[in-house]
Each structure stands twice: as C-alpha cells, then as structure tokens.
Amino acid sequence: MTETVRLSLDDARALSLQALARAGLTSDHCEALADLVMAGQIDECHSHGLYRVLSCADAIRKGKVDTAAVPEIFDQAPGIVRVDAKFGFSPLAFRLGLPLLQEKARTQGVAALAINNCYHFSALWPEVERLAAAGLAALAMTPSHSWVAPAGGTKPVFGTNPIAFAWPRPGPYPFVFDFATSASARGEIELHRRAGKPIPEGWAIDKDGAPTTDPEAAMAGAMLTFGGHKGSALSAMVELMAGPLIGDLTSRASQIFDAGAGVTPCHGELLLAFDPNLLSGGHAAEHAERAEVLFDAIVGQGARLPSQRRYAARERSHANGSVEIPKSLHDDLLALLG
Amino acid sequence: MTETVRLSLDDARALSLQALARAGLTSDHCEALADLVMAGQIDECHSHGLYRVLSCADAIRKGKVDTAAVPEIFDQAPGIVRVDAKFGFSPLAFRLGLPLLQEKARTQGVAALAINNCYHFSALWPEVERLAAAGLAALAMTPSHSWVAPAGGTKPVFGTNPIAFAWPRPGPYPFVFDFATSASARGEIELHRRAGKPIPEGWAIDKDGAPTTDPEAAMAGAMLTFGGHKGSALSAMVELMAGPLIGDLTSRASQIFDAGAGVTPCHGELLLAFDPNLLSGGHAAEHAERAEVLFDAIVGQGARLPSQRRYAARERSHANGSVEIPKSLHDDLLALLG
Numbered sequence: 065m066t067e068t069v070r071l072s073l074d075d076a077r078a079l080s081l082q083a084l085a086r087a088g089l090t091s092d093h094c095e096a097l098a099d100l101v102m103a104g105q106i107d108e109c110h111s112h113g114l115y116r117v118l119s120c121a122d123a124i125r126k127g128k129v130d131t132a133a134v135p136e137i138f139d140q141a142p143g144i145v146r147v148d149a150k151f152g153f154s155p156l157a158f159r160l161g162l163p164l165l166q167e168k169a170r171t172q173g174v175a176a177l178a179i180n181n182c183y184h185f186s187a188l189w190p191e192v193e194r195l196a197a198a199g200l201a202a203l204a205m206t207p208s209h210s211w212v213a214p215a216g217g218t219k220p221v222f223g224t225n226p227i228a229f230a231w232p233r234p235g236p237y238p239f240v241f242d243f244a245t246s247a248s249a250r251g252e253i254e255l256h257r258r259a260g261k262p263i264p265e266g267w268a269i270d271k272d273g274a275p276t277t278d279p280e281a282a283m284a285g286a287m288l289t290f291g292g293h294k295g296s297a298l299s300a301m302v303e304l305m306a307g308p309l310i311g312d313l314t315s316r317a318s319q320i321f322d323a324g325a326g327v328t329p330c331h332g333e334l335l336l337a338f339d340p341n342l343l344s345g346g347h348a349a350e351h352a353e354r355a356e357v358l359f360d361a362i363v364g365q366g367a368r369l370p371s372q373r374r375y376a377a378r379e380r381s382h383a384n385g386s387v388e389i390p391k392s393l394h395d396d397l398l399a400l401l402g
Numbered sequence: 403m404t405e406t407v408r409l410s411l412d413d414a415r416a417l418s419l420q421a422l423a424r425a426g427l428t429s430d431h432c433e434a435l436a437d438l439v440m441a442g443q444i445d446e447c448h449s450h451g452l453y454r455v456l457s458c459a460d461a462i463r464k465g466k467v468d469t470a471a472v473p474e475i476f477d478q479a480p481g482i483v484r485v486d487a488k489f490g491f492s493p494l495a496f497r498l499g500l501p502l503l504q505e506k507a508r509t510q511g512v513a514a515l516a517i518n519n520c521y522h523f524s525a526l527w528p529e530v531e532r533l534a535a536a537g538l539a540a541l542a543m544t545p546s547h548s549w550v551a552p553a554g555g556t557k558p559v560f561g562t563n564p565i566a567f568a569w570p571r572p573g574p575y576p577f578v579f580d581f582a583t584s585a586s587a588r589g590e591i592e593l594h595r596r597a598g599k600p601i602p603e604g605w606a607i608d609k610d611g612a613p614t615t616d617p618e619a620a621m622a623g624a625m626l627t628f629g630g631h632k633g634s635a636l637s638a639m640v641e642l643m644a645g646p647l648i649g650d651l652t653s654r655a656s657q658i659f660d661a662g663a664g665v666t667p668c669h670g671e672l673l674l675a676f677d678p679n680l681l682s683g684g685h686a687a688e689h690a691e692r693a694e695v696l697f698d699a700i701v702g703q704g705a706r707l708p709s710q711r712r713y714a715a716r717e718r719s720h721a722n723g724s725v726e727i728p729k730s731l732h733d734d735l736l737a738l739l740g
Contacts, residue, residue, distance in 0.1 A: 141680040143481045143510035172481035174674070176512045178681055201647055203639075217705030221696065229639045231647075239642070241635035291629025297579035297708045298636075301541075301567045303696055304577070308689035309539055309569075311682030314696050336512070336674075342479040343516055344649030351646035358559065358641055358652050367555030370635045 067391040076387050077102050080117055083400040087121040088131040089153075096155035100186040105387045108377035111251055112187045114389050114397060120153070120185065121400055123327035129153060129183050135160050143172045146310075149182030154333060157182050158191055166198050169337035177335040178310035183328050184208070188228030189242035189371070191335060196230035196238035201338040204228045205302045207315040208329045209322065212246045213286035215296035218273030220286040223315030223329070224250060225302035231355060232340070239359065241370035245299040247290045253279050306334040405729040414725050415440050418455055421738040425459040426469040427491075434493035438524040443725045446715035449589055450525045452727050452735060458491070458523065459738055461665035467491060467521050473498050481510045484648075487520035492671060495520050496529055504536050507675035515673040516648035521666050522546070526566035527580035527709070529673060534568035534576035539676040542566045543640045546667045548654040550584045551624035553634035556611030558624040561653030561667065562588060563640035569693060570678070577697065579708035583637040585628045591617050644672040 071079065080101045084094040097120065104112030123129050133152025137160055140146045145164045149157035157179045168175035188204040195202035208223030228242035248267045256263045257279035268282030269275055276282055289295035307314040312332025313321060321330055341348040362369060381387050409417065418439045422432040435458065443451030461467050471490025475498055478484040483502045487495035495517045506513035526542040533540035546561030566580035586605045594601045595617035606620030607613055614620055627633035645652040650670025651659060659668055679686040700707060719725050 138683065140683060141509070141511035141677075143512045144680055146681075146683055171479070172510055173479035174481045174512055174514045176676070176681065180683075201643065214700045214703075214705040217700060217703040219699070219703045221699045221703075227636075229635070231639075231642045239638070241632075241639070243632045243635065245632075290632050293708070294579075294581045294583075294628050295632070297567070297581065298565075300577070300696070300700070300708075301569075301579070304569045304693055305539065305676070307696075308693040309676060309678050309681050311685045311689050314692060316696070316699060317692060338514070338643070338647060339479075340647050342482055343484075343514065343647050345476065345478060345484055345518075347649045351649050354652060354655060355642055355646040358638070358645075358654070361557070361559045361654060362552045362555060362638070365552075365555040365557045365559075367552040370631070370638075 068388045069391050069394040070386050070388045071394075072386050073102070073106070073381070076105060076114060076389075079397055080114060083117045083397050084120065086401055087124045089124070090132045093131065093133075093153055093156050096159050097153060097185065100155050100190055103190045104187060105389070106378050106381040107374040108381070109187060109374065110389075111249070113387070115393055116185065117400070118393075118396055119328060123183060126325050126327050128325055128327045128330070137161055137164065139164065140178075143168060143175045144178065145175070146178045146180065148180050151181050151330065152183065153185045154179055154182035155186055158333075158335075162194065165335065165337050166195070166200065169200050169339050170342075173342035174336065174338050177337070178312075179333040179335075180310065180312050181330065182333065183330050184333065185328060187242055188226055189230075189240050189374075192228045192230035192242070193238060193240055195335070195337050196232040196240065199232050199340070201232065201340060202230045203336045204333065205306045206333040207303050207307055207313070207318060207331050209319040210314075210316040211250055211287050212289055212299060213269060214300070215289060215293040218269060218286065221316060222246075222289065222296075222299040222303060223318070224287070225299045225315070227298065227302060232352075233356070233359070234352075237371070237375045239355075239369060239371075243290075245289050245295050245302060246287045247295075248287065250287065253282050253287070257283065306332055310334050406726045407729050407732040408724050408726045409732075410724045411440070411444070411719070414443060414452060414727075417735055418452060421455045421735050422458065424739055425462045427462070428470045431469065431471075431491055431494050434497050435491060435523065438493050438528055441528045442525060443727070444716055444719040445712040446719070447525060447712065448727075449587070451725070453731055454523065455738070456731075456734055457666060461521060464663045464665050466663055466665045466668070475499055475502065477502065478516075481506060481513045482516065483513070484516045484518065486518050489519050489668065490521065491523045492517060492520035493524055496671075496673075500532065503673065503675050504533070504538065507538050507677050508680075511680035512674065512676050515675070516650075517671040517673075518648065518650050519668065520671065521668050522671065523666060525580055526564055527568075527578050527712075530566045530568035530580070531576060531578055533673070533675050534570040534578065537570050537678070539570065539678060540568045541674045542671065543644045544671040545641050545645055545651070545653040545656060545669050547657040547660065548652075549588055549625050550627055550637060551607060552638070553627060553631040556607060556624065559654060560584075560627065560634075560637040560641060561656070562625070563637045563653070565636065565640060570690075571694070571697070572690075575709070575713045577693075577707060577709075581628075583627055583633050583640060585626045585633075588625065591620050591625070595621065644670055648672050
C-alpha cells in the first residue's frame, strides 16, 4: 500500500500556492494554477492534481517558462479572442481570455478563444466545464509533443492531442468528456515501465514499426492513436486546428522548440464556445430537455456518462472537506518549500 | 463479376437529373442532388453515387419528403446562419446557406451553418470540401437514426453520426476526412447479410447485448461505436451539437419521427467554418506551410492521408470522362424514367 497523507482543501490549496510561489511564479499565475491543481485533485485525477506542481517547478527550473508573463489579449475579430500567453503557463491566459470569449459567444452565437505561446499545463475538462457553467457548449483541443504515429505509419508525428467537450445541464454536473486521441496517455506507458509490466496490445509500436507490449520499446518507438484510421484522422485535425489554424506550433514543431529539455509542451490551444439559445433559434430550454432524454437513454441502460467517476470523486472530496495524496508527493512538495 | 455499364459524365448527370425530376423534385432540388450524386460517383463512393437516386425516389414515394420545399434562410446572429429545409432534401438547403456562411466566417473568424428539418442525403465530405475550396477550414456533423449502443450499454441510442473535417491546401485536393462514429456503416452489415458472410468482431452486439458476428443478430441488436468509450463520447457530442444545440432532433427522436417508414433520416446538420487568416492573426500563409510539413511527415513515411483513395478515383474518372456503375443499378435508374 502507498502511504498517504490527507489534507484539508484549504491546506492543499495553500501548499500548492506556496510551492508555486517559491518556484518563482507571480501571484496571478499561482492563483490560476492552484485552482486547476485543486480541481484535478478534488476529482481524483491524480496526474492533474498536486502532482502537477512538481512538473511545473521542474519546467521553471529548466529556464523554459516565463514565470512573470503577462498574457496579452487581442480582440482579433467579432468571433475571435486571441491571447498571447508570452511563454508563460496556459491557465492565466485562459482565465483572462474567458470573459471576452463568453461575451462573444453570447452575441455572435459561436466564438473561438485561441491561446498562443503557452506552456500547456492543465487538463482541458476544467476549461470546458467553466464554459458549460456559463450555459455554453464548448469544444477544446491542443497538440502536445510528437510521440504518436499516424495510422499506417511507424514514425511519431502527432501528439497525444486531447479533445474535450462540454454540454450544459441542469444542476452542477455538465456532460463533459476529455480524452487523448492516442490509445493511452504517455504517463501510463511510463507507469507500466516502472512497474515492470507489459503494456496492452494496440498502444504502441517499436522503433521498427512492429507492435510491441514492451514499455521500453514503446517509448523508443511510437505510440498509436485510439480507433485506428479514424482516431488518426482526429489527431491530425487537432494538430491543424490547434496549430496552424491559430498560428501556432504542431506537436513536431513544439518538440523541436523544446530542444530536449523535456518540459511540458509549448504551443497553442483552441477553445470554441457555442450559445445554445442563438443556435437553436431561441428554443434552448425545449431542446435542453431533448438532451436530457438522450442522457436518460444512456444512463437508463446502465451505461456511464463520460465524467461520472470524476463527479463521484468530487462529491466525496467535498463531503470529506479533504483530499488524499501519496506521502512521497507530500514530501516532494514540502521539499519545494525548502 | 458484376456486369457494369460505363456512362460519360454528361450522360450520368443527365440520367440522375431525369430520374430525380421524374420522382417529382423541383429543378432546384434536382440540380443540387445531381451535383452530389455525381461527386460521389466520380470519387467511386458508390453508396453516395447514382445508387442514392434510388433511395431518394423511395423516400419520395413513401410520401415523407417535400419535393418542392423552398428552404428559408435566417441570418440568426452575426456568427450563425440557420436554414430551415422545410422537410425537403438537405443539399439545396446547404447550397443556399453556403454564401452567407462563407461571408460570416470571413468577417467573424468562425461561423456556423445550422440546417434544420432536412432529409439528410449526402456524405459530408462534398460540403466541407466546398468550404476548403473557399480557403476555409470546416467541421461538419449530423445524427442519423438510433442504431448504435453507447459504450457499456446494450440498447441503440446513437446514430452512425458522421464527423467530417476539411483543411484547405494548395492545389485541388484539401485534407479531408469524413467517417461514421459507428464501427461500421449500417450498409456494410446489410452487405454482409446479403452475402451470407459473418461481420468482423467489434461491429455489433445482439439483442441481449452479447458480441455477435451474425449480421441478422446485429441488425436486431445494436451496432457499436468505433474506438470504445472515446468513440461513444464523440457520438454523443454529434447528437448534442447537430441536435439539441441547433434546435433539432436526436437520432432517437428522428427514428420516432420516421415512424417505421425506413426512409433517410430527417433531422439537422451543423457545419462550422473557420477563417485561417483571422484565427492566425493574419499569418495564414506562413502557417499553411507548417501544415504541409505535417502532411509530408505522414505521407513521407508511407502512411495515407484520409481521402487519398477518393482523390485517385476522381483523377481516374475525369481522365476517363466517364464512370462505371453496375448494370442492375442502371436498369433500376432507367426503370424510374419508365
């Protein structure tokens, strides 16, 4: 059993804030990052929880991230907000661009937020959830580093390229999904390697392009997309839409920019926000009920909605007023306070 | 071997037009449909080629489709065009809504075309290709009828729910994909049934929810999505975005509306158009080159871009100045003129 430490929500947030501040980030960045770290931890998405503070500090130590970057907002077009993150972490750029994105979606019907030159940090679900909380549907995507081979190929081109979507629902829990277009997360392969366990078939190929279940061979070869040529096509779409479309890097270009430092990818992110009332011709309430019928048909047959597990964790964390993290992580965070 | 008939492009188009007119469609509808039927046939997408004229005539015979529907265009919001297809076929509604969609994308940066109350007819790729030809990136989706079970479930909820995407490239061939979020097309299961062949594993479950390779059992049970829970999540997104978001039916609601007639689904379609110049902050040309580097990295390792096979067929058809269809289809088309 892993030894764990239970922290109150206030203490966990304070610890994150202190560690981030000690790493050199300005208070605006600290607040934006701590909110996301806490959202991840509360939902028991451990890789996006307090653990992220460590990789954040690592990226700063390697001299890649501008810890005092002040994102610049451009009202680029009636339907477009662009935020230049100026090579800082992405969450503050998102936070600063959000109000204008929402305003544009409500007046234009559909609007885009393009974040450029950001060190990507968070999962996408907290961002699309924010838009759903404002009554908007939302779609988000971002490239990463080129680790994933296209269908029919053997060499890495794509990133893990997540896509997230949110649909507003009555009550606190929107319909949300957020998944990598790769068959697995890169971190999952690394976890198998550390545990000395083979990876499932279909996750990766070795450097000669042969299917492999050996995590070492997979890391030296290429990951695969989920869903064969369809997943590969979607991954290409993420490259194009959250890369060249918004004037930013592909996963390959981002990896070249990284120059072997191995920090969190620097590139762009695209968020789209949709106003159900304008798009439905003013009949959003009636059609929201139609969406609920769809959800009932899924849940009613015993299938799960994508974020149900995460929402159950959230209820648990709030009921407990606390979160649990491995003692080793707690020690590492305390060490950052030095 | 299937006996075939070779028709010049002009003759094939004239035959389509005549058959559609004889089925009772007004000339505007005939033109819009014939263009799409020819695009499908020229690309050797046989199920979207001249074959479609038969299902079109069938839907009309069953009294479902308004053959003289005049689509009504609403300038719904600065970023939204809505077209009420008035229970006619979809292609004329798309054609009439397209100019305003393009204009809005060019001024707003991103714009949506919502087509409502249409009998869906075409593949989505000809539509997103049209937008790419105008220099825009495009994303399209539409529900169908509820034949597909959600991941973890056993009862049909989703349609085959295609997603199509296009990215403009130099030369005549944009990057385009168009695929069903179901593991297979419904027609493929039907073809296996007719041929007395088992279907591949992973396509369907029987009415008790057990995996099946028996096409009869599959038709009585439920199809599956591609890519497990990720494909299922995407299919739900298509239901929501091309259904309730735009004030139209889900696949389940569309099937109830069909009331057993078994005609092509009546529902909505969502198209999104993106202006690369506005979204990239005025640097579209530079970033278009970055996209070409991505395509080179895919093709350069021997992998295929999604529409390469279709484009090769197109070159062949134009070089021949003709298309080839089964003699039985030709006979059926001639019978419609009868």
